[in-house]
Amino acid sequence: MPRISKRKKTGPVPLSRRFHVGVYARLSVDGSKDCGQEEALQARKNESINTQVTMAKQYLKEHPEMELYDCYTDLGRTGTNFRREGFERMMQDVRKKCIDCVIVKDLSRFGRNHIEAGNYIQKIFPFMGVRFIALADGIDTFAEKSDADEMALNLKNLLNEMYARDIAEKIKSGKRSRQEQGSYTGGVPPYGYRAEWMDGKKCLLACPETSGIVRDIYGMYLSGKNMGQIAGKLYERGIHRPGIYKKTGHVYRQEGEVLEQWSAATVRLILTNPVYMGCLVQGITCGKQYKIRNRHDVDSGDYSMKWGSHEPLVSEDVFFQVAAMFEKSAAKYGNSAGFSKRTPPKEDIYAGVLFCGDCGKRMARVANAKEFSSGHRVRYYGYYCPSSRRMDDLQCPSRSIGMSVLDGLVKTALHQEFALSDLRPGRLVKEYERQAEEQKEKIRQEIVSCGKQQEYGKKRGSELYLKYHEGSLSLEEFQQMKKEQDRCLCEMAGRKEELQHRLDAMEREIAEKGKFLRNLMKCNEKTKLTKDIIHTLVRRIDVFTGHRVKITFAFCMNELLYADENGKSGKEGVQHE
Template sequence: MARTSKKKQMDTEIAVGRKSEKIYSVGIYARLSVDAKCMACEQARKNESIETQIEIAKAFIKNQNDMVIFDCYLDIGKTGTNFQRDGFERMMRDVRMRKIDCIIVKDLSRFGRNHIETGNYIEKIFPFMGVRFIAVTDNFDSMNISGQNETLSVNLKNLVNEMYAKDIAIKVKSSRQTKWEQGSYTGGVPPYGYRAEWIGDKKCLFIEETTSDIVKKIFDLFLSGKNMKEIVRWLYEQRILRLTEYHKTGEVYCLVGGKLQEWSRGTVKMVLTNPVYIGCLVQGRTCGKDYMMRDKHDIASEDWSVKEHTHEAIISEELFFQVAKKFEKSSVYCNKSGYSQNVPLDEDVFADVLYCGDCGAKMRRISAIKQFSSKGRVRTYSYNCPKIERIDEDKCVTKSITLNSLNGIVKEAIRQELSLSAMRLKDITQSNNMEAERLKTEWNKELLALERKIANITKLGSEQYLKYRMGEMEAESFKNMKGYNNKKIATYQKKREQVAEKLRTIDYETVQKNHFFRALVKGSEKSELTADVVRTMINRIEVYQDHRVKVIFAFKRSDIPLKGKEVI
């Protein structure tokens, strides 16, 4: 047996001593999904509560001599099937900034229920970043992995957690569809005019006397010839609180000394067009709660759950369809003989950046059609503050600006900024080209993500087919799930086509943008602003009552107040 030198032995002892002196900066991570409502799950939810998870982690740390808590990272109401969570992302930012080098969770299921991604973090990402990972109740510590058997045990637990998430997703969807068939209301806040009560395991709507009278009055006012603005004024004069305040406080009328805000016209229209008031429940219009498909998306109208005569009606069907007919006539009248359809709307290049400088509201574009003696027609545009028509305390001062005036002011502001910043045209075009490459990278990532989603649905469909063939799923359920999966695949294929089209247009838009800047620098009046140029150059444009327009640039944050020639 070879002898070990004293020097080498001392170096080993020093190294071991240093290792024992390491103090870990710990991030405690806790996650809770709070979708369940059943009483049978109450104890399970209590055991998995955020407070319980944190206490278990803190109790573990209390018995360690080499750990100090840096922060706790929480995700409430977040699924474990993906890692797009605010608390998790904040924790990973702190990991990258070397603020924490140890992560502790109650158990592996709290960290994630996707066995592939969970395993990727535990086996690859955390070791690479020098992060120790501990799941307390699963007795897992990445620093003390004994061998392949323990790694296999962790992978099996992660796989079980993922299968649990899949099973729950299917059961929740099936339960919801069953409740829809029974005429049970599955929404959260009941519609205005109703209250919701549980009758056994069925949630039913019952007429609420005071608010239902207001709903009836809104229908009566509209059928008597009142327009949306006049109905809003009547509601304000009666001191009737908006729906949001009513649902928060339970008060129908504004108390003395309280702040009263007017209803929006959109809310009034929503009341007038909601079939719930004739005793009809229309549910399942959006989806966002399926396993591995958490982004919310609309469902085609033919697939909505429509159940008639589920509760007492506030409005008769005759009155409801009279209102619907009046809306239809109004729509036809506005587009009579294709007058406006023959002059399509132009793209609003200032849609995302133009604000009222006095109240901060986003400016509204107003379109009008001008007809010449030659019978030619052209659209003209202007912008005003939407709050100038309000009748409550939030009413803003009158202001508007024409599109032509705004175009001239913004182009002059860009020209001045380029001159003051001494930016060369070569630098601008190079920056635009680099931005185009960055955008293409991002859109390609989105394309890959959509491909993964389609693959996940296809995989899920295969698993459901196996369950059906093995007798674990009824034929009707399998047929419904297959149809539902096919529709989801079609939705993501459509998005994929849109992304591909966006990728094809990036280079063209970049060429157009560079052409604009060349023409602008040369002083050409023919240079046309585009939405892409505005988004690239400008963060915000503010219009003030005293004929000022403030342009806030994105690349330098310079503020250039300019006098508007046609500001009213």
């Protein structure tokens, strides 16, 4: 049977000092939005922010050696992670040495992730010389503590995390149950509907002001109008788009209001949403689960589909007739960009780097397919500014540019900028790699030096404590020297972290520039442009009216060699027109 140590562990020897306190309070709302945030907060009135702060201030009155520096609060924020505005502001003040004591009502207010919470309480705060107090749990990191105390701290953090996990699962299952009962669990109701609570369920009811507009949209599409034409008709009638209607509550433009054009995407969303034929489809995306913050799509078999839970605005026959027209149009003519199933589109090599020089919007690609008598189809590509097709005040004067014209301008600019025939690119690559490795080695050596100084500092701290314990140093001398030693260790840790970040950034930059040079060596006027070449060599392309193009390259030639002794290099590219 293993032996159990009976020796009592002790924390740092309590010192007579004045603490500058940061009070932290947090309140999350356990419950769904359907119940209303106000009711959820009322149900937890005893856990309010003010109650937590008041309890901490009362504790400070009983401890004159403590002085309040500031209060940090997070309202409606989960405790399962530490990405909270109030908490991050508190940690900034900790790093600035503005506070050296943190007080919370209990551990659950600090956080519900037992690994991260334990890391802060047992590692980060002690390293930074910060005292941590959880009032309701009786935890004070500057008090004497035993093995049982350490175990209790870890157990409480684990229980808090299990509680958060359980609450997340209950919220999810409760939401699924309400969906199966036909209750609307979304936020803003679909355009054409309003949401009201009836018999304990949130129901969708036809909105008298907007439901007729939805029916008109279906009618216009069935009559042969495309989505752009429908958007134009709605603009002519002075109808606000759904986003503006949500903000103002006005269906039609009022005096002094700006009328913005509907987008074709919004019209398409209305024409393809089954809610308008009386089928409530929910649970399409998921993400608000414990420790899952990225929203993701759900398999179609897991959707919640409820028929007859609300009044349809169009019949099923009308909805499926519209769906059939969409399918037929996509198969024959392609989608809004001209891409049909018969002729798949080529890769868009300018995606993400091509912008309208007049309004700054990303340019969209469009294609026109020509079919010859032999049955062979040829696709011609071009780019246009989406805002050029608007009717409202946001209309852009820019028009379009053909892909063949754009390719020619980019190739000419590449040839003029880099003139590779005179640069001996092979030698340039070797020289760049040599200088880059020299800069990396300097940083590595400095990181090693910082590590050695940290080890020496920790050893020095132990020696100071022994001298104080033996009586060689007075309490005042020990406090002063320990404070200075902690400051040096903190600065050294920060410096080491900064150097590591710089080294990581340099590794990424070396990879980018190496790829840049390899692609550059292949480039001439006869080179076929690819997405890899464009995205490596070019940072941004702005297209202006009249086929005037401005190209911003990822690097200019004098940036490809390190001239800064600190290993820094410029990131502003050279521009060509």
